[in-house]
Amino acid sequence: MIKETLQQIDAIDAEIEALHNAVAQQEDGDILPDDAFNPAPDSVSENEAKITELTNRRAALVEGCADLTAEDRVFLARHPKRPRIDEYIDALFTDFFEQRGDRQCREDEAILGGIARYKGVPVTVIGHRKGSTLEENLRFNFGMPGPEGYRKALRLMKQAEKFHRPIITFIDTPGAYPGKEAEERGQGEAIARNLAEMSALTVPVISVVTGEGSSGGALGLGVANHILMLENAVYSVLSPEGFASILWKDSSRSGEACEMMKLTAQDLYQGGIVEEIIPEPLGGAQADHQKLFACLDTALEKHLVQLCRMSPRALAEQRYKKFRQIGR
Amino acid sequence: MKNVGKLFAAGSNERVFRLKARRDAGTDTPVWQAPQFMTCKKCERRATRQVWAKSLYVCPNCGYYHPIGGYYRLSMVLDHGTFRELDPDVEANDRLNFPGYPEKLEAAQRKTGLKEAVVTATGKIAGVPVVVAVLDSRFFMGSMGTAVGEKITRAVEFATAKHLPLIIFSASGGARMQEGIFSLMQMAKTSAAIQRFSQKGGLYISYLTHPTTGGVTASFASLGDITLAEPGALIGFAGPRVIEQTIGEKLPKGFQRSEYLLEHGFVDAVVPRSEMRKTLAQILQLHTEGGKRN
Numbered sequence A: 001m002i003k004e005t006l007q008q009i010d011a012i013d014a015e016i017e018a019l020h021n022a023v024a025q026q027e028d029g030d031i032l033p034d035d036a037f038n039p040a041p042d043s044v045s046e047n048e049a050k051i052t053e054l055t056n057r058r059a060a061l062v063e064g065c066a067d068l069t070a071e072d073r074v075f076l077a078r079h080p081k082r083p084r085i086d087e088y089i090d091a092l093f094t095d096f097f098e099q100r101g102d103r104q105c106r107e108d109e110a111i112l113g114g115i116a117r118y119k120g121v122p123v124t125v126i127g128h129r130k131g132s133t134l135e136e137n138l139r140f141n142f143g144m145p146g147p148e149g150y151r152k153a154l155r156l157m158k159q160a161e162k163f164h165r166p167i168i169t170f171i172d173t174p175g176a177y178p179g180k181e182a183e184e185r186g187q188g189e190a191i192a193r194n195l196a197e198m199s200a201l202t203v204p205v206i207s208v209v210t211g212e213g214s215s216g217g218a219l220g221l222g223v224a225n226h227i228l229m230l231e232n233a234v235y236s237v238l239s240p241e242g243f244a245s246i247l248w249k250d251s252s253r254s255g256e257a258c259e260m261m262k263l264t265a266q267d268l269y270q271g272g273i274v275e276e277i278i279p280e281p282l283g284g285a286q287a288d289h290q291k292l293f294a295c296l297d298t299a300l301e302k303h304l305v306q307l308c309r310m311s312p313r314a315l316a317e318q319r320y321k322k323f324r325q326i327g328r
Numbered sequence B: 001m002k003n004v005g006k007l008f009a010a011g012s013n014e015r016v017f018r019l020k021a022r023r024d025a026g027t028d029t030p031v032w033q034a035p036q037f038m039t040c041k042k043c044e045r046r047a048t049r050q051v052w053a054k055s056l057y058v059c060p061n062c063g064y065y066h067p068i069g070g071y072y073r074l075s076m077v078l079d080h081g082t083f084r085e086l087d088p089d090v091e092a093n094d095r096l097n098f099p100g101y102p103e104k105l106e107a108a109q110r111k112t113g114l115k116e117a118v119v120t121a122t123g124k125i126a127g128v129p130v131v132v133a134v135l136d137s138r139f140f141m142g143s144m145g146t147a148v149g150e151k152i153t154r155a156v157e158f159a160t161a162k163h164l165p166l167i168i169f170s171a172s173g174g175a176r177m178q179e180g181i182f183s184l185m186q187m188a189k190t191s192a193a194i195q196r197f198s199q200k201g202g203l204y205i206s207y208l209t210h211p212t213t214g215g216v217t218a219s220f221a222s223l224g225d226i227t228l229a230e231p232g233a234l235i236g237f238a239g240p241r242v243i244e245q246t247i248g249e250k251l252p253k254g255f256q257r258s259e260y261l262l263e264h265g266f267v268d269a270v271v272p273r274s275e276m277r278k279t280l281a282q283i284l285q286l287h288t289e290g291g292k293r294n
């Protein structure tokens, strides 16, 4: 299980750091407090030998992360330290200008969107926003949009079409919010409208599934010409918990559901739904954000260049055909 | 000779259709032979199927609308002798190798006499040619897997090519779990087809019946030019139980019912089953006048 492995790696990291500090202090000639439970090592070389040993153990653990189960990937896809939409925007785009509100009744912060430059070219960027701290999670409703979020997204997409801007969406949501007001304001209608309108857009649309893509709440930003998926991201008809509770009336069997649902990037690539898998650092994207951004950047540029060569009509046609052939 | 053959084929086609409609209605066996009783789901009134069929499966006692089968509904709305089924042979595909799915499909097919959860057809309503799709909640809760998505999409594309108005009666628990992500993608596929149909000027009447939820609500069912609903139908994206668990409170009475949606602006009219055909005819005729190609 990746969860335990990551915990072990974290523990080793903490130990290594402590040893490094000890070595540094000894080299500085500081006197260590005499601690009966944690006797000070008598030489620098002993510490260094320990560090080497720990580093080797860590490497072996990381090596073991190459072989992940679907449940492991679900865990990584939801990892709290996984990069969030604002980090992607900072890393890959410049001049981001946030646009807010659906122009009907409210601003839904569970979706972040606006205009930015990608390699100098103006684009529209939209994505689910989960936030990184608990405070942010609560404020952004854990990335679960209401209808206003989808309507804001559609407003931005239609505007992108008007100004001939490519659209890049980032998908990372446990699903659309199942709330009373969300239903009263037409959650289903808002998602349906997005699916219909996105399918006919005459500008390039690229979706990147970065974390968990669950149900219609994910698809509502996902009717793209090309879909890219991070190696440990998942994309499914419902969350594994919801799936288990519908099929077996038992959400605790979600681990079992993960394997049956075929929700990994590899599964979707084989199913012809996803165009490219973006490799992640060993052990998950949270281990090295910069490395992930570099890989994503390369892929994004390649796909965007490809799509920008197509005519508006050809773009709408290609997108229609892409979804038309699924389950034919 | 050719013409005679065609006539005969049309006649047998109609006979088979009527038979299926009667089987859906539970009136295919004479009442003296094997009387089939049905109890009202709400007030427990008990009567033979023949009596239920007379009231269109709406309870005369409490007004509850019982779900009805696809062929039966089609027989209620289409002009006599105009029914032609489209793509009757499209079947589900077990793409995920989901344990037990093929067996469950087979059982559902045996139980309902349907191949999948939707029947698509062409026909006429009050003389106006139309394409109609009816989801059937008896088959896997009317859920949308690849076969339902494919049949709906083909019907929409057929209506687009032939410039025919489109009517879809929805009744669905949402996306079909057993086909996973492929079911989810049918939402995009069907919605894209509706969008193209709409861009070409086609009229789409979405008719919501009990229950219409999940991925069907979040795709083609919500994209009608005109949206009608049967009285008391549950219509929504998230199920009421999930919402109650999430918000930790009881939902008000009538929440997510047709009348509630009418109040909140998501339905044009709540139409009693007895007025269904008349209302559809009226809307269709309003769109055929003035030399429009529909």
Ligand SMILES: [Zn+2]
Residues within 6 Å of the ligand: B040, B041, B042, B043, B044, B045, B059, B060, B061, B062, B063, B064
């Ligand atoms: Zn009753």
